Amino acid sequence: MRLSAFEEILQKIKGHTGHICLHVLGEPLLHPDLEPILAVSLAEGLRINLTTNGTLLSRNRDVLLRQPALRQVNISLHSFEQASSEAVLDSYLAGIFDFITAAGPAPSLFINLRMWNLKQTPDAGEQGLSSLLLGQLARYFKLPPMLSRDFSTVRGAILAPQVFLSRAQSFAWPHGPAPDLGKHGFCRGLRDHIAILVDGTVVPCCLDAEGDIPLGNIFQSTLPEILAGPRASGIREGFARQQVMDPVCRRCTYRQRFQKNIPVRPDKAKKIEQRGAAAQLS
Numbered sequence: 001m002r003l004s005a006f007e008e009i010l011q012k013i014k015g016h017t018g019h020i021c022l023h024v025l026g027e028p029l030l031h032p033d034l035e036p037i038l039a040v041s042l043a044e045g046l047r048i049n050l051t052t053n054g055t056l057l058s059r060n061r062d063v064l065l066r067q068p069a070l071r072q073v074n075i076s077l078h079s080f081e082q083a084s085s086e087a088v089l090d091s092y093l094a095g096i097f098d099f100i101t102a103a104g105p106a107p108s109l110f111i112n113l114r115m116w117n118l119k120q121t122p123d124a125g126e127q128g129l130s131s132l133l134l135g136q137l138a139r140y141f142k143l144p145p146m147l148s149r150d151f152s153t154v155r156g157a158i159l160a161p162q163v164f165l166s167r168a169q170s171f172a173w174p175h176g177p178a179p180d181l182g183k184h185g186f187c188r189g190l191r192d193h194i195a196i197l198v199d200g201t202v203v204p205c206c207l208d209a210e211g212d213i214p215l216g217n218i219f220q221s222t223l224p225e226i227l228a229g230p231r232a233s234g235i236r237e238g239f240a241r242q243q244v245m246d247p248v249c250r251r252c253t254y255r256q257r258f259q260k261n262i263p264v265r266p267d268k269a270k271k272i273e274q275r276g277a278a279a280q281l282s
């Protein structure tokens with residue numbers, strides 16, 4: 001996304017959110033205008049949540065840490081499942097630990113280490129990688145051995161002040177042929193977040209990186225016009241009734257995380273509405 005397009009989008013979403021997320025499948029640390037993007041966001045009063053695979057954190061460490069717009073860095077450790085050797089994994093984690101150490105004094109920065117690779121029936125390869133990762137985390141953060149073993153199944157844990165471990169089921173990106181998972185369900189897409197792709201296409205959530213559910217274009221319409229459109233309204237109203245209306249959403253395995261969720265109470269929904277939805281930009 002060009003910087004000029006990013007700046008135009010910020011004007012379009014002004015007043016609707018206090019946060020934006022830089023991800024939608026791409027790697028934000030590859031963007032040549034990363035620092036200007038962070039600076040422009042700060043000038044517009046927006047905080048940034050950034051998701052990265054972590055391989056470029058050391059190279060971009062100084063840029064990230066001198067920009068107060070940055071609120072949270074999500075590091076997808078599960079993206080390194082194909083590590084060719086333990087030495088390669090050690091090098092990868094060393095860069096991440098270097099960033100965490102440098103970020104230590106930053107009072108308003110949160111770091112979330114994601115291991116979203118849990119399976120219903122873990123295979124030997126997954127268990128081996130998880131054991132290596134968890135062992136490294138335990139050593140770096142000087143955790144008790146019993147606690148580090150508990151990480152194999154725990155959903156989340158505090159590793160250090162403002163540093164968290166997040167564990168979750170693996171999921172498939174809902175693009176292309178996939179089984180229909182049924183019409184019953186719920187998702188937070190269009191409830192408290194949307195995604196805006198590189199060409200300005202607005203989609204319900206960051207999992208629609210291919211723009212399979214185009215709701216409108218932010219360069220051609222206002223955000224309220226797009227969200228009030230028939231497709232967006234149908235999807236949102238369907239979720240309110242625990243009904244999955246769009247065929248792309250019906251193929252999405254990520255929404256299964258919300259299978260047991262009950263829609264937010266009206267009083268909480270009002271608070272969410274007042275805070276504004278998060279816009280996610282590619």
